[in-house]
Amino acid sequence: MSDQHSPRLPTTDPFDDDKLREECGIFGVTGVSDAANFVALGLHALQHRGQEAGGIVTYEPVDGFHSARRFGLVRDNFTRQDVIDGLPGPLGIGHVRYSTAGSKGATQIRDVQPFFGEFSMGGAAIAHNGNITNADALRRELIGMGSIFQSSSDSECIIHLMARSLQKSVPERMKDALRRVEGAFSVVAMTRTKLIGVRDPLGVRPLVIGRIGQEGWALSSETCALDIIGADFVREVEPGEMVVIENDALLSYRPFEHKKSRFCIFEHVYFSRPDSTLNGRSVYETRSAIGAELAKEAPVDADLVCPVPDSGTPAAIGYSQQSGIPYAMGIIRNQYMGRTFIEPTEQIRNMGVRLKLNVNRALIRGKRVILVDDSVVRGTTSRKIKEMILDAGAAEVHFRIASPPTAWPCFYGVDTPQREKLLAATMSEDEMREHLGVDSLKFISLDGLYRAVGEANGRDPKSPAYCDACFSGEYPVAPSDQIEKGFLLKAAE
Structure with missing residues (x-):
């Protein structure tokens, strides 16, 4: 397999470290x-699902598999004709990645997916969205049996488990491998002739199927990626389902024990693009409904409702419509910061969020302002935004947050700070309100969030419809690797 890769070129935004980050997006086509x-x-x-690195693997019968891996944005790497010319063929998969922070360290080129393995029946490549919560235990076991790992990624465990399977085909080996895996996974994979998609039994991370014309198929993390290639949305890959596409036929398998779906509720709040559809619901309309629910739960007298761009915009519109308080673009985002400040000087870094956001002073001055944001993580950005609004002459600042308080880390494919x-x-x-220095602070309740995403009776505490561990501390799959390292579950605190 040919393999092109580039020297490291970091593109993560040093001024946007106060958001939860989806760690990757996956995509594949055939025909x-x-x-x-x-x-x-x-x-x-x-690209919103991963902005540090990306990779593509294709197959064509003459020269076999081809691969290119690059640090940086898709537009800077995979729009170059020489790169695309080196990736021929009618079948391909790809992956965009956001590297995790802290002890996991920065991404190395060997960590960039898709991963490739050569088996007795031929080669296969996989791209994984999610997180394997027993990856440490699996890695120890596999290394003990002689496996040699090339990356630090938990996803590589899948390739090694497939290599040790005794099954005769790649799909069957993948079933064997994924039955050993715990946590969250949506996988797009390919062989010389097949495009394969799999979701874990809980369906934590998304994966959808699209049709390209009369003969082509696509698999994608979100429906918005189907739109850009002119594909028609067919359906979601169901929780616990494996689809295998070959010779224009789609076959469906159920390799896992049936479990109640626990889709990530934060996909509705923040991760997915607002022009995507999740579980048959428009993400934009859901976020607007979240804002309306928030206005019912936490009204306040004010003059303007302003979003914290861009993720707070749909919820702010919903809040404004429900409350009758005018919506206004009180904060303007600089869309073109790009690479200019990848390695900023200390003086520039101290400007912080002002490099990215600017207050519409003429609009804000003397007004009582409701700021609507999707979440509060560390609170650092929220404090800076509040200071900017007050510096612009606002009379009052009220924060309304379109998600419940984020009190627990996610172990299913989201980059979350330590608890x-x-x-x-x-x-x-109340302590957070005082810490942020705002006139009022209110989060939507967990029941309110569930109502906004279509659960009329709110959250069923005995059988929640979604994974909401980052809010509730109730993990649908025990994070065994983290527990081994000393993490305390809610019941153990």
């Missing part, structure tokens, strides 16, 4: 003349 172009477009639409660094883990709502 098209130039898969690499389709995959590059799909990954471009999924003690989450503001809601150490402070009550």
